[in-house]
Amino acid sequence: MQFSLGATQAGKPAVEQDVIILGTGPAGLAAAIYAARADRKPLVLAGPDLGGQVALTNAVENYPGFPESVGGGDLFSMFQKQAERFGAVLDFSTANEVDLTVHPFRILADTGEYHAKTLIAATGASPRRLGVPGEDTLLGKGVSYCATCDGAFFRGRNVLVVGGGDSALEEGIFLTRYVSQATIVHRRNELRAGTLLRERAEHNEKIHFLMETVVDEIRGEESVQSVAVHNVKTGKQDVLPVEGVFIFIGHEPNTAVFRGKLDMDPKGYIRIDDRMRTSVPGVFAAGEAADSVFRQIATSAGMGVAAAISAERWLEENK
Ligand SMILES: Cc1cc2nc3c(=O)[nH]c(=O)nc-3n(C[C@H](O)[C@H](O)[C@H](O)COP(=O)(O)OP(=O)(O)OC[C@H]3O[C@@H](n4cnc5c(N)ncnc54)[C@H](O)[C@@H]3O)c2cc1C
Numbered sequence: 001m002q003f004s005l006g007a008t009q010a011g012k013p014a015v016e017q018d019v020i021i022l023g024t025g026p027a028g029l030a031a032a033i034y035a036a037r038a039d040r041k042p043l044v045l046a047g048p049d050l051g052g053q054v055a056l057t058n059a060v061e062n063y064p065g066f067p068e069s070v071g072g073g074d075l076f077s078m079f080q081k082q083a084e085r086f087g088a089v090l091d092f093s094t095a096n097e098v099d100l101t102v103h104p105f106r107i108l109a110d111t112g113e114y115h116a117k118t119l120i121a122a123t124g125a126s127p128r129r130l131g132v133p134g135e136d137t138l139l140g141k142g143v144s145y146c147a148t149c150d151g152a153f154f155r156g157r158n159v160l161v162v163g164g165g166d167s168a169l170e171e172g173i174f175l176t177r178y179v180s181q182a183t184i185v186h187r188r189n190e191l192r193a194g195t196l197l198r199e200r201a202e203h204n205e206k207i208h209f210l211m212e213t214v215v216d217e218i219r220g221e222e223s224v225q226s227v228a229v230h231n232v233k234t235g236k237q238d239v240l241p242v243e244g245v246f247i248f249i250g251h252e253p254n255t256a257v258f259r260g261k262l263d264m265d266p267k268g269y270i271r272i273d274d275r276m277r278t279s280v281p282g283v284f285a286a287g288e289a290a291d292s293v294f295r296q297i298a299t300s301a302g303m304g305v306a307a308a309i310s311a312e313r314w315l316e317e318n319k
Pocket of ligand 1: 025047052054057062123127146149150300
């Protein structure tokens with residue numbers, strides 16, 4: 001495979017590393033801490049979102065070791081400091097192409113070309129956005145993509161759950177532990193979720209359904225106060241007074257750079273074994289790039305740790 005090197009990259013000598021990590025979310029930085037402590041001086045490419053999804057989170061209440069909760073940005077800074085303290089180097093660039101058919105692997109990033117004996121893919125995932133006014137400005141102020149993370153902030157409140165698939169129903173049912181009422185808004189007249197989940201949701205007295213309805217705008221100053229919706233059949237508009245909006249319309253792994261190069265499931269999550277090994281020896285994956293199920297800071301960090309330990313063993317065995 002040939003890289004299409006841009007003029008500014010051409011001629012720049014490639015830097016060879018024992019371990020290159022793509023991503024500065026919990027998976028990437030946890031891997032960096034372990035690889036750095038093993039004296040591998042890992043290079044971590046930050047990617048387009050420094051700190052990953054954690055950096056979008058106001059308060060994290062479920063990461064072990066922080067009984068009083070911790071700000072997402074603060075948690076990221078602590079991960080970063082800990083990794084750098086042991087010798088990890090952060091490079092503020094994104095990997096645009098990788099060649100895994102050669103060894104050392106070749107990575108072409110904004111800042112140049114790198115060669116890696118082992119590569120850890122920790123490029124995470126992104127929740128699919130609704131794309132309506134208010135969604136971005138009220139993120140973390142009532143707008144959420146994670147019931148497990150944020151549900152407890154909505155004790156006794158009314159919330160809207162957007163989506164009609166398994167995630168929307170699963171998370172909606174979970175939210176009823178805390179909220180007074182969860183209204184599930186779905187644009188079709190039938191839910192896509194499986195029968196069991198549908199039955200459980202339909203029998204839950206805290207769950208209400210608003211079918212054939214789409215969200216037009218999320219409103220509020222300091223936090224969410226209401227949501228404007230309309231019925232797709234009748235065109236009838238309405239404003240629903242809610243304090244939370246949980247959006248579950250899909251989740252996309254950031255794995256485009258590995259497409260065709262690593263085995264993936266049909267949704268684009270990298271397939272790994274129980275040691276975080278991918279289909280290419282020497283390439284490991286961790287966190288939400290390879291996990292469509294748990295999607296938590298602690299589980300992603302744990303996978304990052306496992307990937308770094310596996311990479312270390314691989315380096316030892318393939319000296
Ligand atoms: C709003 C919100 C609130 C949340 N709250 C909580 C919570 O309270 N508790 C909890 O446990 N979980 C929470 N989560 C989930 C948690 O943030 C994720 O499970 C976790 O961040 C996933 O970690 P990750 O390292 O796999 O990926 P991410 O955090 O998604 O990080 C991916 C990293 O990869 C980088 N990257 C992407 N493409 C490239 C590339 N081509 N080259 C180099 N780098 C690349 C990105 O820049 C980013 O740094 C929340 C999620 C969201 C969206």
